[in-house]
Every structure is written in C-alpha cells, then in structure tokens.
Amino acid sequence: MIEVDHLTKRYGSVRAVENINFQVEKGEILGFLGPNGAGKTTTMRILTGFLPATEGTARICGFDVFEKPLEVKRRIGYLPEHPPLYTEMTVDSYLDFVAKIKGVDAAERKKRMEEVKSRVSIGEYSRTMVKNLSKGFKQRLGLAQALIHDPEVLILDEPTIGLDPNQIMEVRQLIKSLSGSHTIILSTHILPEVSMTCQRVVIISQGRIVAVDTPENLTRQHQGAEKVHLEVRGPESIVKEKIREIDGVLRIESTRLEGDGAFAFSVETELKKDIRSKIARKVVENGYDLLELRAMTMSLEEVFLQLTTKEEGVRGQ
C-alpha cells in the first residue's frame, strides 16, 4: 500500500531524513516513533506530496508521490501537526469546502459530512464557528477533514498532541476503529500511544530508521534480560548468595530499604525463564521474610531510550 524506498531529504547540507525504507500493508497501522526533530514530519510531508524528496521514491497505492501527485492526493487523508482550519468558518461550511476540494461528489457530500461528524462525534457543533471550538474539538475536526473523502490511506501527524487524557483515549480508539478499512501511518513521540494503537513501529532518530518491528517484539528483543524485583527482610549478603544459587540468575543488585533490616534486590534473569517461584521458595525456605516479589518487563519507553540514545553511544565507541 505504501512503499518508501531509499528516501532522503536534505535542506542544504542538513539531512532531515536519510535513506529511509519501509512498507505498510493494507489495513495496517504503522507508528512512527521518534523524538522531536527526528524527521517524522518531513517523511510524512514527502508522502503527502507537500515536500519533494531529495533522493529516493515513495509510492502510495502504486502511484509515485512525485510523478502522480493528484492520484496520490485523492487517496490520502492528511492531518498535519497543526490542524489546517479556517477559524472564521462554521464546522459545516469548513467540511463542505474540504469535501469539495477533495473531490467528493455533490450528491454524496451531505452524507459524507454527517458520517465523519458522527465518527468524530462533533455533530452538535455543526453551526459553531471553528475559532470557538476547544482544542480537542479542533483536533477532531482536523481528523474529520482527513476522513471526509474516505481515503484509503491516512497520514496523521501527532494526532493526540495537546489533548486531555480522555480525549486522547477517544482519538486512539477512533484510530483503532479505522484500521482494516484504512491504512494508517501515525507519528508520535508518546510511547504508550504506539503500543496501544499500532501493529508495527518504525523508530526513527536523527533522520534514520533505527528499528522496525511490532511493539511486542521490540520490547522483547531489546530487553536482553528479564528482571525480578524483590524485597526481603534478612541479611543482605546471605540472601544474595542463596539467590545466586538458582539456575538462570545473571546478576543481582541490592539496596538497603528504610526500616528494620529489609533490602530490595533487583535480579536479572535469562530470557524467558520465569524463576519467580524458585526465588520465593528459596527465600522462605531459608527463613527470611519475603515482603514483595514482582516481575519487571522493560517498557517500550526504555526500549526507545535504548535505541535512540544508548545505541548511538555504543556505535560511537
């Protein structure tokens, strides 16, 4: 559906994106994850035909974005970072205008408008001036604008930015409900958003792709180890010794807790070896008090930090 091939964009000598490759299948939601200034918006603007690429090609629905811009534009809905709204129009007249320039037939226009308005639940504001809408509703209107011509591909640049938590959940649900019938690329620098909405993630940093995978795989692969956190009341060194005897333990660190002789231990174990029960038994068998025991999985946030900052450092060494 979307094929991006060796895409490069330079501004003078500054490289905004460098040699980017990825594909998106029909009906898939792809998350574009990266810190601010990583090149997310640039890539999206190239895909929408707003910016020309310096090198490389991008094809949407089989049409090259540079050679056949009108064909591509007919098939994409685009929500830029700041929703492109005419503040002096009413919601209805704005959507009517967008429907016209997106080429929606006059006969279908009314129906499409009602559809998208109910989809983003903005129906009761039909006659409100855009400038009087709250930030959240402006964002929804931006989404409605992108959906009005029922495009095959949706490109959403930071769709949940500036919304309150409830609105964020609503927009994410809306995006999820669109998958399957629409192919979606969304960019974000908020990690939970990706794990919640996307089937695949492209992590981009300083204009380069550093990883492409499912959120689950990314979390698993870059974890390297699993961690168990436990708190025990007992002599620090002996407890450490005992736990180290268990098969599969790689590393163990301890810190003193406030209170009567309790210590927190952070145990790193080999992948896919759940040794929580063994640890628990060991501690109790030796007559110490087990205060807390829980498995810690590395969040996508940590993966992201590792990929975009830590590995950069590793490469430099």
Add this chain to the structure above:
Amino acid sequence: MKNVLAIYEKEMKSYFVSPIAYVVLTVFLVISGYFFYNILSIFIERSMFAMMQSSQYGGPPPSIDVPALVTRNFFGVTSTVILFMLPMITMAVFADEKRRGTMELLMTSPITNLQVVLGKFLASLSFFVVMLIPTMLYMGLVVAYSTPRMPLGPLLSGYLGLLLLGGSLIALGVFISSLTENQIVAASITFGAFLILWVIDLSARSGGSTLQEVLSYLSVLNHFEDFAKGVIDTSSVLVYSSFIFFGLFLTYRSVESLRWRQ
C-alpha cells in the same frame, strides 16, 4: 473548473466574514462619493458661469459637455483611489493561508496550484466589482439628469478600464501576498509597488525622451485615460491582459516553489 469554483466560493465567503472587507467598502464609498459630489458641483458651477457670460455678452452658447467631463474625471479619480484600496483586498489572499497552515491543506488536496491561484484571483476581482457597483448609482444620476441623454458608451468603456486596471493591480497584489506570511508586510510592499507604478506614470507623462516614451507605454495607469474618455484601444487591452497574465504566472510559480522552499 469545479475546484476553481470551490476556492472562489471559499474566498468570497472569507471576505464577507472579515471586518476588513466592510471597512474597505465603506471607506471607498465615502471617498468616491465625496469626489463625485465635488466633481459634479465644480463642473455645474463652471457651466453656469459660462452660460451667464454668454447671455451677458451675447455670442454662441457655451460648449461644455458636463456629463462627459464629470464621468471622465470621476473615473480618473477612482483609478487613483483604488491604488490605496486594493492592497487591503489582496494582502491576506496567500499570506493568511500560509500563516494558518491551511496552505498545507490546499497543497495536499487533489487540486492543482493553478486552480488555487485562479480561484483566488477571481474572488479578489469579484470583490473589487462589488466595490464598484455602488458607484454605478452616481453614474446613473448623471445619465438620468443629462439633456440630451448622455451616451452609455463612455461609461461602459470606463468600467471596462477600471476592471482591467484593477485586475492588473490585483494580480500584482496577489503575487506579493504569496511571497510572505505576514499580511502587513504584504500590504506594505503592495502599496509601495503601486506607488512606484503611479510615480513612473507621472514622470513618464512629463518628458519626451525615448525612455520616458517607453515608460509611458508600459505604465499601467497611463493606459486607463483612453478608457475614461470612452476609447477602447486594443493595445491598451493587450497591455492590461499581459500584465494580468504575467502577474498570475508569477503567483503560480511562487506557489509552486513553496514546496521547494519549505
């Protein structure tokens, strides 16, 4: 065509929801009304005076064609007044879209930049026509009270001239608006450009050297005089048409280049 119409309608609507449109319309009406009244009373006075003189000293009745003089002078004044009004009509055309970020919407929609430019130009031109409509009332008064009834030809040619001159100035203003995202900057530069056109015209009229002749031929304002007199000169029509075409072409190129300049 459908897309041009969509842009056109949107632009017309946006004119009439902004206070600027009403301010421009009102100011233009007040100024043009004031000038019309002044011109009318000057020529009526002058013809009365001439009539009195001829009846006192005998001789043939005076040959002062008041209706023709009034309309000709009124068109002349109007052509100068619009130099001050049109920058306010064109300043927002592209600058505002760029500032709001709605240019991104237009440029990622399945419409061509040429359609955007044409729709916007036609909307500005239509607003200018709306501005001129009330002045037809003044002209109607002149026609109604003239004996013998004055011919309508000079009026038509005068309005045609205003339309062509206005179109040229609007094309230039729209182009300047496409260069910036600040309306005030657009208005100032447009106003400056119009003043330069005006000054070139004034200096071109005074001299006789080859350069000045060329200048006077190129001067957009100079060509208007024929129209005000009731003469439709093909070469003048051609000068205006090519000015409009050139202005729109520059605008089109400037909009095209936006994506490369981002």
